[in-house]
Amino acid sequence: MLPTLITDLNFEPLDLALTEPFAIATGAPTMANNVLIRLKLADGTVGLGESAPLTAVSGETQASTLEALHSVRQSLLGKDARGWRPLGALLGEALPKAPSARCGLELALLDALGRHYRMPLFAFFGGAGTGLDIDMTVTAGDEAHAASSARAIVARGIRTIKVKVGALSAEEDVRRMVIIRREAPGARLFADANGGYTVAQSRTFLAGLESEGVPLALFEQPVPREDWEGMAELTRSSRVPICADESARTAKDVLRLAREGGAHGVNLKLMKSGVVESLAMWNLARASGMELMMGGMVESTLAMSSAAHFAAGLGGFDYADLDTHLFIREHSFRGGLRMQDGRVDIGHVQAGHGVDLG
Numbered sequence: 001m002l003p004t005l006i007t008d009l010n011f012e013p014l015d016l017a018l019t020e021p022f023a024i025a026t027g028a029p030t031m032a033n034n035v036l037i038r039l040k041l042a043d044g045t046v047g048l049g050e051s052a053p054l055t056a057v058s059g060e061t062q063a064s065t066l067e068a069l070h071s072v073r074q075s076l077l078g079k080d081a082r083g084w085r086p087l088g089a090l091l092g093e094a095l096p097k098a099p100s101a102r103c104g105l106e107l108a109l110l111d112a113l114g115r116h117y118r119m120p121l122f123a124f125f126g127g128a129g130t131g132l133d134i135d136m137t138v139t140a141g142d143e144a145h146a147a148s149s150a151r152a153i154v155a156r157g158i159r160t161i162k163v164k165v166g167a168l169s170a171e172e173d174v175r176r177m178v179i180i181r182r183e184a185p186g187a188r189l190f191a192d193a194n195g196g197y198t199v200a201q202s203r204t205f206l207a208g209l210e211s212e213g214v215p216l217a218l219f220e221q222p223v224p225r226e227d228w229e230g231m232a233e234l235t236r237s238s239r240v241p242i243c244a245d246e247s248a249r250t251a252k253d254v255l256r257l258a259r260e261g262g263a264h265g266v267n268l269k270l271m272k273s274g275v276v277e278s279l280a281m282w283n284l285a286r287a288s289g290m291e292l293m294m295g296g297m298v299e300s301t302l303a304m305s306s307a308a309h310f311a312a313g314l315g316g317f318d319y320a321d322l323d324t325h326l327f328i329r330e331h332s333f334r335g336g337l338r339m340q341d342g343r344v345d346i347g348h349v350q351a352g353h354g355v356d357l358g
């Protein structure tokens with residue numbers, strides 16, 4: 001039997017308490033209800049994957065993800081894991097509405113292959129680098145929360161702060177930004193509305209920041225995914241770079257954004273699109289001269305480490321929003337990414353993503 005044949009595949013809930021609700025414009029989960037995937041090869045190698053369905057963003061749940069995983073289990077057993085691209089394409093067809101399920105399987109496949117061939121995933125993805133400077137998020141909340149969160153981020157040595165806006169009025173969000181600027185005067189500031197504003201509210205927000213003297217380095221998904229014209233309008237008129245996240249789920253979306261001038265950059269997330277699809281999106285964004293951010297859903301160190309391998313290995317990323325593992329209260333993994341002073345590093349990983357069960 002070929003040593004890389006898939007001989008077993010198991011899924012189990014991975015429920016992780018958060019240090020605070022991950023509040024964004026569309027919801028505020030207090031737990032990460034994710035799924036752990038174990039994929040076994042004929043030679044005994046086990047690859048680990050994680051699915052992180054974020055209901056507030058994609059509507060996927062832990063239950064729908066488990067169901068999606070079970071629905072494709074039989075079709076994967078007996079397949080050669082070396083065919084990860086055709087297998088990724090097959091999963092894309094079978095599970096178009098379950099990207100986090102698809103992604104978890106792709107991560108388990110690649111981890112198993114990486115362990116089998118003794119190759120770390122950053123090298124597998126291209127070996128461009130082994131580290132990334134990350135931001136950390138101030139979730140949606142009141143002014144006191146914004147102040148204490150900004151102080152805590154600075155204390156960690158992280159120098160870029162991404163602020164979730166769009167849950168309150170644009171004027172209230174401007175006041176939060178002023179407070180964060182005061183608490184973290186040296187930090188680079190991003191704002192992410194998760195589609196929570198209209199074009200007019202986005203303009204009010206940007207004008208408010210300008211009159212308060214708060215410099216904004218990036219404005220992510222100001223208007224809803226469906227408002228392609230609004231994204232283009234803001235991209236034409238804003239001095240702050242506009243980044244598409246919810247509007248960029250697939251390679252087709254990136255093509256549309258590039259053609260219509262719908263964004264200056266795109267936020268890639270493996271959970272949003274899957275690994276194979278994210279590779280196509282990376283290529284399109286690079287060819288179109290768009291900036292790139294690597295992001296994630298509410299992921300543990302397993303999926304976050306995988307995202308770090310993807311982004312560092314491929315290279316070309318201007319921003320890395322890889323912070324959600326810092327919001328997980330406790331977990332039973334060891335290994336994976338290491339963090340120091342706002343930089344994640346995976347250069348020490350010997351094989352796969354490097355995350356093991358503790």
Ligand SMILES: [Mg+2]
Nearest residue numbers: 192220221245
């Ligand atoms: Mg976003």
